[in-house]
Amino acid sequence: METAATQPASHYSGANDTVKLSAPHTTDYGLEVIRRNRSVVAFQPEKIAIAITKAFLAVEGQHSANSARIRDQVAQLTSSVVDALTRRLPGGGTVHIEDIQDQVELALMRFGAHDVARAYVLYREKHAEQRAAQQPLESESPTLHVDVGGQRQLLDGVAFLAVCREVCIGLNGVNAEQVWAQTLTNLYDGMPLAAVWQALVLAARTLIEIEPDYAKVAARLLLSQLRLEATGSALTQADMAEAYTGCFAEFIAAGVAAELIDPRLAEFDLERLGQALLAERDLQFDYLGLQTLYDRYFLHIDGRRIELPQCFFMRVAMGLALNEIDRETRAIEFYRLLSSFDFMCSTPTLFNSGTRHPQLSSCYLTTVSDDLDGIYQSIKENALLQKYAGGLGNDWTPVRALGSRIKGTNGHSQGVIPFLKVVNDTAVAVNQGGKRKGAVCAYLENWHLDFEEFLELRKNTGDERRRCHDMNTAAWVSDLFMQRVRDNAEWTLFSPVDTPDLHDLYGAAFAEAYQAYEAKAERGEIKLYKRIGAVQLWRKMLTMLFETGHPWITFKDACNLRSPQQHAGVIHSSNLCTEITLNTSNDETAVCNLGSVNLAAHLVEHDGAWQLDADKLQRTVTTAMRMLDNVVDINFYATPKARNANLRHRPVGLGMMGFSDCLHRLGLAYASQDAVEFADYSAELLCYYAYQASADLAEQRGRYSSFSGSLWQQGLLPPDTLARLSETRGDLGVVAGGRLDWDALRQRIAQVGMRNSNCVAIAPTATISNIVGVSAAIEPVYQNLYVKSNLSGEFIVVNAALVRELKTLGLWDAVMVADLKYFDGSLAAIERVPADVKARYATAFEIDPEWLIEAAARRQKWIDQSQSLNLYVAAPTGGKLDQMYRLAWQRGLKTTYYLRTLGATAMEKTGDDAAPKVCWITDPDCEACQ
Incomplete structure (x- = not known):
């Protein structure tokens, strides 16, 4: 056989x-x-x-x-x-x-x-x-039959070829006959009709590596299959303008009857909304984006999808417009923004908006109290919040360390680690209905006596009862520790039961209290503590980060000293993806609602050069902020602590994606000062318009209830707080000042207030960037040609911008495809590619991570929360990691995310030496936030 x-x-x-x-x-x-x-x-x-x-x-x-x-x-x-x-x-x-x-x-x-x-x-x-x-020189195509509902029928190859030709209309470099010829190789006699459609899609998908527009061909073929599934009719693109209008009301009715959709959606003017659907926007999708929506987002009844793409976007828009006075007008406004791909809501919002369980928020941050009731209540809340697609960040610092005395039993505590094992297993058990894995990150301050064992949670050796392989960990690091590292001084680990106020202190107050506790330990007034060299602990943190991917390094003082909500509490941790910095306490679970602007969609060509369209960006941000603010009121809250905190402070997190696509269009290398300047300018525009939009909403709807006493109310905006950090750190090395009129914005906020305590956070956008078809968030290009794996399968990803440029140079051919495959998507070793092209299309591991940090520092100047910043190191050494993370601290970054590395021998492919595969420490995509 x-x-x-x-x-x-x-x-x-x-x-x-x-x-x-x-x-x-x-x-x-x-x-x-x-x-x-x-x-x-x-x-x-x-x-x-x-x-x-x-x-x-x-x-x-x-x-x-x-x-x-x-x-x-x-x-x-x-x-x-x-x-x-x-x-x-x-x-x-x-x-x-x-x-x-x-x-x-x-x-x-x-x-x-x-x-x-x-x-x-x-x-x-x-x-x-x-x-x-x-084979004979001329051979006729075999006669094939298909199974249609149990009946054997002759395959109509002419009709299928016509479908291939239709989906290729308007695309460059694609060939319908080639798609059909490739499909024929995958057909057999008696094949089910549905399998023929699937074979068409797979045939187009195999051609993506030679021509990126085949991704759109595959998407359109999948779209034909989806239309047949959802409507029962084989509809062409020309049919869809009328078909959408007719089927939209039927879709809503079917969803309500199946108890999937909120019955209030049936009360909208469905005829008006159906007429507003833009069928031509179906043609924007690449295959990866549409397949992702098909597999995980479109509503289905017994496995049959009942949503088409524009119905999906309108359903999400209607769910966000439920409380608007003119619901239809706002729903159409929101729909047009989403369906244009100029902005996209986060995954939980897309999953659940307009449904009977509208859990629309992305991130939850909790603080765990130091008692058995509080610990298990936190674990229960984790399960409830994860059930509907929330990503979690847990602050475990208050929980007493191993060996601490328990008054109630006169025994000794087992510390934090055994409870984290329960948290880990809960995340595995509650997997959001199979849509996504449950996801949680535990944070611990690095003065906690259990911190050294906390560092080893992800190791593959040791006692499995004290290992957590499915959860993430992050270190909450103070400036005082970093100064001790710099000075090669000692560091002391305490149990929080002996030093309870350290948890709520930061900056100079933390340093003063910490040194006082060290003095008490010297005098014998504190029995349970440990002295360790700060450099020794720092090295162990970086070693574990390299070996296991954890803990992520996050900076407590930068988060708190620059927080606009200092008057209302303390930031004790970030979230699952390290972009959210909100206060938590025993009484408040912080909640954040996310969405991201597609920066690449806001470039416009002017006098032969590309630039950001500031006016369009302002319009996009204004509507997006209204949508995010609506989430606060519509959201389904699994716990009272989450509801109370979100309604009181109303934080949102507007982010960006497509940053690398912008650099390609602008002709800039990521590793360049020009790219750093673009990072500065694009972040300034995004943040300025977000804060301005929140002020406008405050004038219309009222200020958030804890506004009084905030830095907003004091006239201190995020760029102003950079000076506060400089006072404790010295010169951060970040260029101050910007291009917009921040004085006018300060006056506006002083007059009308702010609707939202926090406005901007750059999330990973791992999934929604796939839907839109742009590079993720602020990431450099991973590889120029590679296979991406996610819950929907494996997808060929090719850098379309590079292909366009190589075509212009006459360099795009089968040999180039083979070379890119062999060299893991890198141009560096391909001699015929010009040096300037290599620089502009350098992949993530070819860019010195200092450039990523410098660009992030410029963004952080404007952002009131943080950003998910992955760092890539091709050949990691202890010295390199030390230099990199110290620079991140010195530049005032609030958080860092994954450390990505390559296998030590994967740097070179010469002679007969076989280089191993790329060795990611962890999964390359975090899909919990987006």
Whole structure:
């Protein structure tokens, strides 16, 4: 039996006699394999293992047949291929033999077995040529039939080719005949009609790497499939203007009847809203974006989607306009903003707006109290908040350390760690209805006596009862500690039961109290403490960060000294993705509502140069802030503490995405002073208009209730607070001043107040940037060509801007595609690419992380909360990490997020040395916030 994995070749002969493979577990994957002769056979993973083994033996020789290393590598690679196929077809289906071989090739490249992959590719090409030579010069396409509702019908190839031609209209570099020819290779006689549609999509998807616009072809083919599923009719794009108007009311009625949609949506003027739907905006989607919506966002009844894209955006808009006086007008305004891709709400809002459970907020921050009731109440609240798509940040600093006395039992505490294990398992158990994994981050100040053990929570060795592999951790670090590191001084760890006020202090007050406790320990008045070199603890933090990805480094004093809400409490932690900085206490759970502006959609060409359209950005931000403010009142709150805090302070977090896309359009390298200046200017515009919009809303709707006493009320805006941090740190090295009239804004806020205590936070946008089709948040480009894996499967991602430029230079061809694959999406080693192009399209690991920090520091000047800042280090060393994180502190950053690294030997691909795959410490995407 021929399968994708079978590779009979003379130099492989005898391999089956010498290699002993363990029998795979019998698993029903629901997959079948289409052979080249169009017969269909069962999917057998063991064939993949055999083929990969033969490929290794062909390169390394028969003497390595019984090598434990090869067996382990084969098992790992086979699992990778099977996982890729099942992710792509989670409900089962058919896959062509060539597709499986493509996955084997991809797995070998990812693993770093480049010599083996090269031999595998050459073998495939050789046998493809042999098959071609054996076939007649002219062969007719085979007669195929499809199964339609149990009836066998002749496949109408002409009709399907017409569909391919329709979806290619208006796109460059795509070919309908090529899509259909690719599809035919994946068809077999008697195939279900739905599987033919799926084969069309998969065929277009395989072509994305050679022409990015095939991503739109695949999206439009998926759209045709979706229309058939949702409406029962095969509708063309030309049909949709009328069809949307007709089906919108039916969709709302069906959703209400199925108890999915809030019945109040049926009270809108549905005819008016249906007429406002813009069918042409369906054509904006790339495949990754539409597939993500299809799999996870569109409402469905018994697995059948009942939403089309524009119905989805209108449903979200209606949910956000429920309390507006002129609901229809506002719903249309919100719909137009969302469907234009100029702005996108966060994932929880998209999931739940307009439904019967409108949990629209993204982030929750809690403080855990030091008693059993409070601890387990916090864990219960975690579960309730996670149930409807909330990402959590827990402040565990108040909980007494291991060995502390418990008065009630006259015993000794087991410390923080055992409770964190319960938190970890709760996050796994409550997975948001299967839509996303439960997600939580535990924060601990680094003077806590349990902090050293806290650092080891993510290690793969040690007592599993004191390990948490599924949750995130972050260190809440004071300026005093960083100064002790700088001075190579000692640091003291305490139990918070002995130093209860440290938790609520920061800045000079914290330093004074901390030193007083150290003096008490010296006098013997505090028994439970530990002295450690500050540099020693800092090194352990960075070592664990490198080895396990945790804890993230966040800075307590920068967050609090610059907080506009200092009068109303203390910031004790950030959130799951480190962009939210809000007060928490035993009585208040901080809540933040997120959404992000697509910065790339606000570029305009003027006199042959691209620039930000400030007027359009102001219009977008004004509407977006109104939408975010509406979330506060509409939101479903799982706990009273969350409701009370959110209604009292009304914080929101407006962010941005598409920053790297802007740099590409502007012709700027991320590693340049010009990019730093653009980061400064774009953040200033975003923040200025956000604060201005909040002031306008305050005039219309009233100030948030805790406004009195805030820095806003005192006339101190976020850029003004930079000086406060400088007073304690010295010169931050951040250029002050901006381009807009901040004095006028101060006067405006003094006159009318603010509607929201906090306005701006740059979240990761891992998922909504996929929906919109732009680069995530403020991230550099990961690779220029790679395969992205998420809950919807695997997707080829190619930098369309680079492709356009290489086409202009006459450099985009099959060889360039192969080179990009081989060099992990990097241009650096491709000699024919000009140096300036290499600089502008440098990938994340090729950019010195200092440039990321400098750009972030300029943004932080304007932002009232924080930003999710990933840092990339190709060849990490202790000195490099020390320098990088000290610079982040010195520049006044409030938080940092993931540390991304490469395997130590992945830096170079020369001679016969096989470089291993990229080694991420953790999953490259955080989807909890966005």
